[in-house]
Amino acid sequence: MSQSIEDLSARARRANLGEAERRRLKLMLGASVEGQLLHRAGLDFDEENAVLPGDDAIAARIAERVLARSSRAPAARRRRKWLPLAAAACLITAAAAGAAARYHGVIVARRTASPPADRPPTPAPERRLSSPPPPAVSPLVAPPAITVDDAPEVDPPPPPIARRAAAPTNPSGNATPSAADLFADAARARRERNVDDAIRLFESLQRRYPTSLESRAADISLGMMQLGRGAATAALDHFRRYLRHSADGELVPEALWGESEALRKLGRAEESRASLSALLSRFPDSAYAAAARAKLDAAKSAP
């Protein structure tokens, strides 16, 4: 394997160097100003790779727009004439959303995102495809193995999630909302900043389908929303419940980050740091890693 300064630098940035290689890189950097500058520039870019507040909302909007557009006219994807017009609109929405958006829970919401508002309600036969949450993927950490067998396109057997969270039928014969429907409605309310509605719907979901996967994921959304409202104790309960029930779940990084934030707001600094340490130790490459390290470093250097 090549051991050029660039290779060692790149691998150092991935925390993938042995002791001997680290020493070698240090020597090389000491001997090359240009190498030093390039390495430093790389580290500076790594610093900029953190997740920012509002990112999940932006990503959700993008995903929805791409989905909506791809369903209308695949060929139109290549046309970019909409871009200048969209830019102005997005500037406005991004500015409005950026201030209030928190990062994590909407990620969950995206997984079961409902159709865009400009489309009619999804007819029942199609709902089965779009309503159940897609296989859980944390976009903030390396995604897990994903199969799409759960969501076949034509007349599929009910996916496991749908079977578990199947909507009961009320006496009048109308189907009550399924766990996935409730989740999608709650997620939509949250995206539209109707926090009270979103909380009510998520809580309703948890009451009706306490063992569903949607219910577990709702803990993260509820935790983040409670945190945003300043209800740190309630938020902590949600994050810890997620960690208790889904110790190996896809949203554990989000739960640990949220737990740390809630504890910090409650003034329990030591426990907050313990959560960050757990996050770093279990998910050293997650998008939260840089922020967690920075917080821990800041805590160390604080008087």
Add this chain to the structure above:
Amino acid sequence: MLRSFPGFRRSDLPEALEPPHDELAELAAAVERGNRAALRTFLVAIVPHLLRVVRRVLGSGHPDLEDVAQEAAYGVIDALPRFRGEGTVLHFACRTALHTAMNTRRRDLAQKRAWVRDIVDLEHIAADELGPEALALRGSLAPIVRVLLDELPAPLAEALALHTVLGYTVGEIAQASHAPVETVRSRLRLAKQALRKRIIADGTLRDVAGVEK
């Protein structure tokens, strides 16, 4: 599949490029087959990454971040049929985002030059409140590299961006850009020289970066 070209050897690739289990590969295949549920999941998985790549290339203050990230998402979906397993799907997506953002930078620059030529609206030009030098004084070399991405010849800029922004090794850059390893080394060498030259040319930056003339 790797394209064959003079000077390229599989053994030049670092271990990191040896095909790992690609968790998004199956999903990407389903997207190509037109599976809409798979597309949703795929987008959920990749868009946050695309957004962060675009932000690193354009800078966090760029007004079109969201649009460019969206353009990158379209780019990834469009390009999936051409993906031949060079690295993971996520790497491929991030590279696509990087190129989309770099194209945007160059397009912006051309537009700015046109404004200067025509003196249409000087306020547009003055909209850059802080220049890259001023930003670099805050302690980061990233803004200087961004300027170089605009100024350097495209192959050099690509190598520089793949290394600094995405953290690629020489072998990975060679694979991604279908260039021989030695060519990539040479490109990175020239890019490094340009970076140093840029810093040396500015007395204050020189002090901040601790570079001697």
